Amino acid sequence: MKRPWVAIQRNPTSGTGKRAGLLLEFIRELKRHDITPRMFANRQKMQARLDDSSAREHLICVVAAGGDGTVGDVINRYPGLPIAVLPLGTENLLAKYLKIQPSGKQVADLIVSGSQRKLDVGQLNGRSFTLMASCGFDANVVHLTHTNRRGHIRKWHYIPPIWNSILKYEHPPLRIFVDDEPQPRVARLLMAVNLPAYAMGIPFAPQATGNDGRLDLCLFEQGSTFQMMKYLGHVIAGRHQTLPDVTCLRASRVRIEADVAVPWQMDGDPAGFTPVDLRVLSAAVEVFAPQPTNK
Numbered sequence: 001m002k003r004p005w006v007a008i009q010r011n012p013t014s015g016t017g018k019r020a021g022l023l024l025e026f027i028r029e030l031k032r033h034d035i036t037p038r039m040f041a042n043r044q045k046m047q048a049r050l051d052d053s054s055a056r057e058h059l060i061c062v063v064a065a066g067g068d069g070t071v072g073d074v075i076n077r078y079p080g081l082p083i084a085v086l087p088l089g090t091e092n093l094l095a096k097y098l099k100i101q102p103s104g105k106q107v108a109d110l111i112v113s114g115s116q117r118k119l120d121v122g123q124l125n126g127r128s129f130t131l132m133a134s135c136g137f138d139a140n141v142v143h144l145t146h147t148n149r150r151g152h153i154r155k156w157h158y159i160p161p162i163w164n165s166i167l168k169y170e171h172p173p174l175r176i177f178v179d180d181e182p183q184p185r186v187a188r189l190l191m192a193v194n195l196p197a198y199a200m201g202i203p204f205a206p207q208a209t210g211n212d213g214r215l216d217l218c219l220f221e222q223g224s225t226f227q228m229m230k231y232l233g234h235v236i237a238g239r240h241q242t243l244p245d246v247t248c249l250r251a252s253r254v255r256i257e258a259d260v261a262v263p264w265q266m267d268g269d270p271a272g273f274t275p276v277d278l279r280v281l282s283a284a285v286e287v288f289a290p291q292p293t294n295k
């Protein structure tokens with residue numbers, strides 16, 4: 001195969017309704033520019049094709065056609081390959097952050113023009129995430145939601161797990177070893193932000209950037225439902241970083257331990273339990289995206 005091509009990883013649920021229209025528009029635009037689109041709903045088939053080095057020769061990028069979950073899957077399976085995102089999921093926080101529109105034409109144009117951005121990638125026990133990871137109350141909600149639910153998760157599916165966590169989550173303390181600090185810091189909730197995009201636009205670390213080789217950490221020290229609600233109010237108001245029991249700092253290596261298994265989430269999906277090692281891979285992923293406008 002001599003023509004340039006792209007491998008499209010399609011989320012199986014993205015083939016219906018308006019999403020199918022976006023996908024068709026994307027494919028039509030690529031073909032118009034003599035780029036061959038190859039679509040894979042089957043992950044193994046795509047893996048087999050990309051394991052073939054001669055097929056990779058003319059590959060421009062892997063396209064994650066889906067939401068943040070599809071992006072996470074693609075960056076974990078194809079480290080080092082450039083990616084494009086066609087936002088077709090229920091949560092498209094990375095695409096929103098990068099100002100990638102749900103438009104087949106815009107995404108095809110980005111690929112044709114070669115407009116790329118390099119971004120840091122966070123790693124949690126060796127698995128990659130683009131946006132953020134957290135440990136404690138909100139990760140417990142994510143775990144319960146995924147345990148109780150098969151298939152598509154909608155926003156309202158989080159409500160019973162939030163209520164359950166309010167009643168039952170015990171907020172165990174976390175010991176957080178930051179870079180080379182000899183003593184751990186202690187907190188009940190930890191946010192580790194690579195890119196400042198969180199569900200419902202909640203601004204945990206609005207100053208975080210994806211090109212400084214570090215994660216922005218927020219450590220919330222007190223643990224109770226009342227405290228969590230209070231913290232959330234302060235976070236939404238943008239003043240949590242001034243609270244005496246909240247510490248925000250930057251780090252490139254973090255180890256988190258606890259006496260019990262405390263749940264983690266990354267980019268909105270369950271990501272196991274403590275102990276956890278966090279790292280950052282500097283400029284580890286190239287994404288087709290509009291260039292950032294200077295503020």
Ligand SMILES: [Mg+2]
Pocket residue numbers: 120193194208209210211212213214215216
């Ligand atoms: Mg950073």
